[in-house]
Amino acid sequence: MTATFLILAAITIAGTVAAMAMRNLIHCVLALTLGFAGLAALYLQLGAQFVGLTQILVYVGAVAILAVFVIMMTQHPTQTTESIFSSFWFSGSLIAALVFAVLGWAIHSSRLPYGIAPPHAEAAVQPIGDALMHKYVLPLEIMGLLLTAALIGAVVLAIHEKRRSA
Amino acid sequence: MIPTPVQQADQIFVTLQHRLVSYLPAAFQSVADVILSVIAIVLVFALLFAVTTVLERKGLGRIQNRYGPNRVGPAGFFQPLADGVKSLTKEDLVPRTADQMVHFMAPVLLVLAAFLAYAVLPVGRNMVLANLNAGILFFFAVGTLVELAVFMAGWSSRNKYSLLGAMRAIAQMISYEVPLVLASIVVIMAAGSLSTVSIVDMQTGYSGIWPHWFLFTPWGIAGFILFMIAATAESNRSPFDLPEGESEIIAGYYIEYSGFKFALFFLGEYLGMFATSGLAITLFLGGWAAPFSFLTWIPSYLWFFAKLLLLIVIFIWIRGTLPRLRMDQLMSFAWQFMLPMTLINVFVAGVWHFMPAGVIRWGVCALVLVVPAFLLSRGLKQGKKFAARTYRFAE
Amino acid sequence: MSSLSSYLLVSALIFSIGLAGALTRRSAILVLIGIELMLNAANLNFIAFWRYGPNPQALTGVMFAIFSIGIAAAEAAVGLGIILAVYRHSKTTELDQMNSMKG
Numbered sequence: 321m322t323a324t325f326l327i328l329a330a331i332t333i334a335g336t337v338a339a340m341a342m343r344n345l346i347h348c349v350l351a352l353t354l355g356f357a358g359l360a361a362l363y364l365q366l367g368a369q370f371v372g373l374t375q376i377l378v379y380v381g382a383v384a385i386l387a388v389f390v391i392m393m394t395q396h397p398t399q400t401t402e403s404i405f406s407s408f409w410f411s412g413s414l415i416a417a418l419v420f421a422v423l424g425w426a427i428h429s430s431r432l433p434y435g436i437a438p439p440h441a442e443a444a445v446q447p448i449g450d451a452l453m454h455k456y457v458l459p460l461e462i463m464g465l466l467l468t469a470a471l472i473g474a475v476v477l478a479i480h481e482k483r484r485s486a
Numbered sequence: 487m488i489p490t491p492v493q494q495a496d497q498i499f500v501t502l503q504h505r506l507v508s509y510l511p512a513a514f515q516s517v518a519d520v521i522l523s524v525i526a527i528v529l530v531f532a533l534l535f536a537v538t539t540v541l542e543r544k545g546l547g548r549i550q551n552r553y554g555p556n557r558v559g560p561a562g563f564f565q566p567l568a569d570g571v572k573s574l575t576k577e578d579l580v581p582r583t584a585d586q587m588v589h590f591m592a593p594v595l596l597v598l599a600a601f602l603a604y605a606v607l608p609v610g611r612n613m614v615l616a617n618l619n620a621g622i623l624f625f626f627a628v629g630t631l632v633e634l635a636v637f638m639a640g641w642s643s644r645n646k647y648s649l650l651g652a653m654r655a656i657a658q659m660i661s662y663e664v665p666l667v668l669a670s671i672v673v674i675m676a677a678g679s680l681s682t683v684s685i686v687d688m689q690t691g692y693s694g695i696w697p698h699w700f701l702f703t704p705w706g707i708a709g710f711i712l713f714m715i716a717a718t719a720e721s722n723r724s725p726f727d728l729p730e731g732e733s734e735i736i737a738g739y740y741i742e743y744s745g746f747k748f749a750l751f752f753l754g755e756y757l758g759m760f761a762t763s764g765l766a767i768t769l770f771l772g773g774w775a776a777p778f779s780f781l782t783w784i785p786s787y788l789w790f791f792a793k794l795l796l797l798i799v800i801f802i803w804i805r806g807t808l809p810r811l812r813m814d815q816l817m818s819f820a821w822q823f824m825l826p827m828t829l830i831n832v833f834v835a836g837v838w839h840f841m842p843a844g845v846i847r848w849g850v851c852a853l854v855l856v857v858p859a860f861l862l863s864r865g866l867k868q869g870k871k872f873a874a875r876t877y878r879f880a881e
Numbered sequence: 882m883s884s885l886s887s888y889l890l891v892s893a894l895i896f897s898i899g900l901a902g903a904l905t906r907r908s909a910i911l912v913l914i915g916i917e918l919m920l921n922a923a924n925l926n927f928i929a930f931w932r933y934g935p936n937p938q939a940l941t942g943v944m945f946a947i948f949s950i951g952i953a954a955a956e957a958a959v960g961l962g963i964i965l966a967v968y969r970h971s972k973t974t975e976l977d978q979m980n981s982m983k984g
Contacts, residue, residue, distance in 0.1 A: 325884075329891045336895055336918055340902030345910060346641060350588065352914055353634060359895075359921055362888075363946075366932045371924075371946045373623040378950050381630025381663075383917065383957045385656060388637060390961045391910055392653075394968040405905045406977055412904030420897035427889045443931075443943045445620050445680045451940050452947075459944075463951050470955035477962030480969075 324365060332358030343404055345391045353384045367442040496785045499526070500612050523615045527604045534794075535756045536566035542802045549806035569749075576745035584742065585642035592639035593743065593750035599631035600757035606682050607764045610774045610787030614683055621682040622674060625765055626667055629720070632758060633659050636729075636739050639751070643742035651738025654813065655722060655729035661820040662719035662726075666762075668828035669713040672705045672835040673769040682765075686773030695779045699772040704851035705835040708859075710770040712828055714797075717762035719820070722755065723801060725808040726816060763797040764790075823862050830858050888929035896922035909967070909974045913960045920953045 335355030342348045356379040363372030406412070452460050489497070507518050540555065540563055547554025555562035580589055606621035608614040618624050633656050640652020677685045677700075691698040700706040719726035730738035740751040767773060771793050774786035811819070834851045841847040899918030906912055924946045931942025968974055 325887065329887075333891065333894055333898070336898045339918070340898055340906065340911070340915060345908060347588075348911060348914070350634075350638065352918075355895075355918070356921070359925060362891075362925060363928050366888075366928050368928050368931070368943055368946070369618065369620050370623065371928060371943055371950070373620050373627045374947065374950055375924075376627040377623070377630055378954050379917075379921075380634060381627070382660075382954060385633055385637065385660065386957060386961055387910060387914060388641075389656075390964055392641075393965060394910070394974045404907060406907045409905040413901050415904060416897045416901035419900055420893055423893035423896065424890060427886050427893060442619075443937075443940060445623075446678075447938075447940060448943060448947075451944060456944055456948075459948060463948055467951060467955050470958050474958040474962035477959065478965045 325362075328358055328361045328365060331355075332362065345395075346388065349384055349387050349391065352387075353380050356380055356384070370443055370445055370448050492783045496611055498785070499610070499787070520615070527615065528601060531601075531604065531757060531760060532753070534760060534791075535753055536570075538756060538760075538798055539569070539752075540565050541798070542805075545799070545802045546806050549803075573746055573749040578745040578747065579742075581644060581742050583644040585644070588638050588642035589742075590747075592635050592642060593740075593747045593754065595638065596632060596635035596754035597750050597757070599628050599635060600754045600761060602628045602631075603758075603761040604764070607761065607768060608683050608686050608773055609764075609790045610785070613774075613787060617681060617683045620680045622670060622680045622685075622765075625682075625761075626663070629663070629758075632754070635754070639743070640739035643739070645742050647737075648739045648741045651729045651741070655739055658722070658726065658729060658816060658820075659720055661817060662716045662824070665712060665820065665824035665828045666716035666720055668825070668832060669709045669716060670765070670769050671828075671832055672709045673700050675832070675835050675839070676700060676703075682768050682773075686768055686775065689772040690775045692779035697772055697775055697777055697779070699770065699775070701770045701772075703838060704848060704855055705831050705838055706770055708827070708831050708834070708855050710766065712824060712831065713766050713770065714800075716824060717759075717766060718801065718804065719816070721759040721762055723759060724805040725811050727810060728813055728816060759801060760794065760798070763794055763801070766797065767793045818866065822866060826862055827855075827859060830855065885929055885933040889926060892922045892925040892929070895919075895925065907975045907977055909964050909976055909979075910961070912976065913957065913964070916960075917953055917957060920949060920956075924949050 332355050335351050335353075335358055338351035339348045339355055342351060357376060360372040360375040360379075363369075363375060494501075503519065503522050506522065507515050510518050543565070544554035544556075544562065555565040558564040558568045580586065603625050605615040606618055606624050616624075636655045636659070637652050640648045640650075640655070643649075673685060674680060677688045679685060679688075689697065689699050696702070701710055722729050730740075740748060743751060767790065774790040776782045776784060776786075776789050834854050837854065838847060838851050841850065896919050899915045899922060901915075902918065903912045903915030906915065927942040927946045927949070929942075931937060931940070931946075934942065964974055967979065971979055973979065
């Protein structure tokens with residue numbers, strides 16, 4: 321465990337905790353981008369340059385901005401928000417804590433067969449492109465189809481319905 | 487092998503950096519290397535910003551038949567110093583209802599993101615801070631941080647004009663980012679690499695005296711034009727400067743900033759323009775390569791900055807000439823013209839790759855590009871009636 | 882503690898934070914964001930296992946992460962579209978108040 325890893329992990333976790341706990345929704349999303357950027361830095365540290373940069377491009381550039389836009393469009397001045405947590409917050413956080421306990425126990429107790437000495441692996445762009453165009457070409461095409469469907473679906477969902485009665 | 491004087495002049499900054507770093511203990515050398523490069527980038531491009539503001543104001547002045555700044559220093563060229571002193575000594579006003587933290591972070595993030603983009607731009611032979619394997623992707627990923635900074639500035643000011651400006655800016659930047667990326671895809675296809683250094687290396691050869699720039703292909707010309715249009719919109723410059731339209735929403739997202747923070751926004755905007763111009767040079771205009779084979783004795787970094795200044799002059803010229811678009815015109819232009827044209831351009835680049843070299847290839851590719859461009863621009867006008875303009879009070 | 886398990890621990894923590902957010906927050910947008918965080922935690926696992934795995938040349942983990950990012954983007958777009966549509970209908974994004982089956 322290096323200092324870089326510790327710092328990046330701390331930033332990521334701080335960002336995600338703030339994103340889930342802050343009161344103002346816009347602040348939540350801004351904290352979330354910090355968490356996403358921290359994750360991207362972790363990917364870069366692991367040698368996955370392409371994935372790390374895609375993470376920033378997709379999450380910070382698209383998902384966060386989209387979330388911000390939706391928040392702006394749905395904020396109602398008369399909305400009463402006495403509590404930001406729902407009525408079953410206790411059971412919810414209990415379940416999450418239990419899940420973390422189980423996962424942590426599993427990670428701690430399992431003896432991993434490999435990974436003490438990290439090999440010098442790096443995911444260069446060219447092998448990724450080759451793999452995408454040969455071995456993974458069918459998933460890639462399905463991905464394209466899915467994204468197109470999602471694009472059209474999102475537009476259909478979000479577009480203003482014309483009132484028939486009015 | 488002893489380097490010739492020409493090579494020495496070309497590599498003078500690289501050797502200087504090595505010389506300076508070699509005085510340090512080995513443990514600090516790589517860190518010092520990076521720090522020196524960062525200092526060089528910050529100083530050079532901040533200076534270029536200062537020069538550009540004068541050039542722009544003087545150029546616009548000439549276009550509009552007036553003098554422009556001519557008081558401070560010789561021919562007004564020390565105007566940026568006066569501006570800097572002014573913005574540093576002004577009171578830093580923050581609205582009482584503003585979100586203090588976010589309000590403060592926005593200009594910092596903007597300038598940081600703008601400077602980060604320079605890490606992958608090769609400004610000369612062996613002169614790049616980070617030769618990343620996915621350099622172009624890094625450039626675009628950093629570019630998205632600018633959108634976030636703009637949103638933060640607009641939202642945290644608690645002002646309807648800044649919010650409107652931010653919304654316009656983000657909508658515009660997202661819309662034009664798609665054609666920007668698609669226009670650069672053609673070069674990535676041809677070069678087979680996402681690394682900026684190897685893309686420039688591909689273009690350094692010469693046939694006779696003519697360089698092997700990607701500009702000199704049908705898809706290169708179309709790609710360059712589309713890229714520059716998208717870059718103009720991406721850096722919020724006229725005629726796409728709706729986010730800060732002075733006459734409608736005063737100054738857009740940075741209306742509530744004053745003093746030094748306002749200057750930072752200004753700086754960030756110009757740095758973004760330089761960075762996208764630098765990327766256009768890297769992708770289409772051969773980076774630091776000389777335009778003719780008999781001019782290679784001029785150092786490579788001088789060529790890069792000469793090309794950069796040329797593009798800046800074109801930006802200033804466009805700003806002085808074209809009127810601002812309307813929001814709906816802007817959006818329909820992005821989605822109905824830019825997007826189809828960039829997609830067709832990607833197709834043409836593929837056709838170019840598989841056809842045998844010759845005049846026929848040129849003709850076919852040019853035809854496939856010109857005909858849809860003509861039809862699409864006709865389609866944009868379809869169904870719109872342009873009545874003869876009447877002047878109510880002038881006639 | 883090996884380096885791989887520290888990455889896994891961070892990922893487990895992010896997953897649990899996302900789960901907690903998705904289960905306890907009232908705003909539908911933040912529930913969606915919590916789900917995104919859980920997906921991201923899974924991505925971190927993929928990358929960590931790819932890096933420390935026996936065969937990093939195969940790029941399986943990286944590929945999985947890339948496709949997962951794409952799917953997460955599609956999910957976010959459709960999810961936020963649904964939230965917008967619901968908001969138009971019931972004028973709220975608070976999950977507690979969306980409690981009637983009839984429109």
